[in-house]
Amino acid sequence: MPEARPRVGLFVTCLVDMMRPSIGFAAVKLLEDAGCRVEVPDTQTCCGQPAYNSGDKADAVTLARNIIAAFRGFDYVVAPSGSCAGMIVKHYPELFAEGTADHAAAVELGHRTYELVSFLTRVMKVQKVDAQFAARATYHDSCSGLRELGISAEPRQLLASVEGVSLREMTDSNVCCGFGGTFCVKYPDISDKMLEKKLKHIADTGADTLIAGDLGCLMNMAGKLKREGSAIKVRHVAEVLAGDMATPSIGEAE
């Protein structure tokens, strides 16, 4: 069992911070319900993944150092994103030469860093949540969470415990939605083709709600669903697990 009331630093992620704070507050609720003390360092900005994936290693290094400093001393660091957590866990150590203090700090931070849902299940041993949410839902596995952090069963397990949620699997739930960070604006036509296939698989399930764990993917999928006038609601997994039905779904006003 984890120590009593671990001190958790919430890495909000730049996208949630600016676009959808309700995901951050849902994460805080889930962490507090699980017995954590939550703090939010205000010097955090972005994990640096956009720079790293654009080949700009120097800026990625600077931003990584900032995050490493911001989250020093916490028992755990938790992000409501597999992509940003994956950046810290898998890629921060690659930014620094082995044997340096920076590298050691990156590895050490990586050991304390988790994506939200997998932190709840793996570290806090949460088996179910006490929440209600009416949804015939389908869950999309975001690539980084799935392949860098091995997250697949955990969100499904917790979602199944939400009163009112029924889950149905889409075909190819593990295939990329076409977001890919800057990819989706650099190659919008390819991205759209990938998205088109994804939306077909979503529609085929008959679900009224699409759930995933990364806001980038969610905005991508919601963006096209709403452009096409779809009634399918798009939600971050944290919002559903926290029972936040009051906040309008992604891309909608009410």
Place this chain on the structure above:
Amino acid sequence: MEASAATFPANVIKALADSQLQYAMTETGPRFQTKRSVARDALPEFDALRDQSRDIKNHVLDHLDIYLERYEAKVQASGGHVHWAATAEEARAQILEICRKANARVVTKGKSMISEEIDLNHHLEANGIQPVETDLGEYLIQIRNERPSHIIAPAVHLTRDQVEADFRKAHTHLDPNRDLTEIPALVEEARTVLRQKYFEADAGVTGANFLIAETGTSIIVTNEGNGDLTQTLPKVHIVIASIEKIVPTLEDAATILRVLARSATGQDFSNYTTLSTGPRRDGDPDGPEEYHVVILDNGRSNVLGTEFQDMLRCIRCGACLNHCPVYNAVGGHAYGWVYPGPIGSVVTPALVGIENAKHLPNASTFCGRCEEVCPMRIPLPKMLRHWREKEFERHLQPASIRWGLRFWAFAAKRPKLYQFGTRIAARVLANMGHGKGRLRNVPLASGWTKYRDFPAPQGKTFQQMWKERAK
């Protein structure tokens, strides 16, 4: 055929608008994926074999000179000849010379990506020699004057209707009333034409899946048996292979063979695994009088010892293509050169120069499926990212992307400025949503809004609200 990797965005538009291509691609990816998955699940030691295969090739790449020399000595001892080609041009010249000495007029060919890489067919044709591809897929693209669109399934972009039309155009002997609506009829037609060519050929060119250092053997795997006829019937057999195809022993090849077909087609083993060592010996029932091996470098040795070395482990199974959502959206020709898909986006810049292939490393979402399925555990996303680093160093990315990134990084490195900026952006964008929760157009974000609305932010940043809550 010129490389067109530089015009990738235009190639993509064309590919997405090509309804035949899109139709052909719909089934292919999922079919290959399912077959691989079934084959993998049936072999408990599959992942352990991947580790062993990776280790074998890593060892070879660290001692490449030793194994290549050992291989050469063994080929010579078995009566064959080894030709070293530093460039595609040298390889073409060496093969032409061998064909000329043999007075060859017709040359049959087994499937070989290296032959595509050096554009051998056009060179032979320009010098009065008729090359005939004997792999069905390769034959189809030869009569269409196209490049392969897939490493192991070169004509995967074609539909049955297109094949029938191509046959009726190329095979002028065909009775217009002959029924070619079923695939077996098409295969029969190809077989009839090709069988004659096997007997006419004066030389046969094959690729190699492996070159064995301990024995001087070359190995090919095929499903049609065409490679066997290509290398045993003519009086001259020419193997064309690149330097990294070498493995130390037959045992090593056997290990890698166990992951090759499973990763490629989902077969436990390909229909034919054919070993050839030197020319026909006294007492052999068949085989060529001359045996030549042309070993191509073409830029590969420059990769040794760099952050890109792992790409040389590739055994060209095509699994990364089959599982790539980008490849499955646009097909192989959009990549603009010989090797498509994730491995192509890694290899092409190394062989033609990053300045001529700068889009390719960017045409990936880093979804990671390629690395997940690669039998040789090549870290493809990492290699692609290394290419992006090279591009960043050399300012090869579009100015808009570079300046956008600089602007963003400048702010993100200054938390106070960043929070100030995000507060304003969140409020402005939320207001622009006009209470609809989304925007149809966003300044400087046409790439996003071309196909999607932009979900509006909620209005305040999390940091802002968190501080308000604490008060």
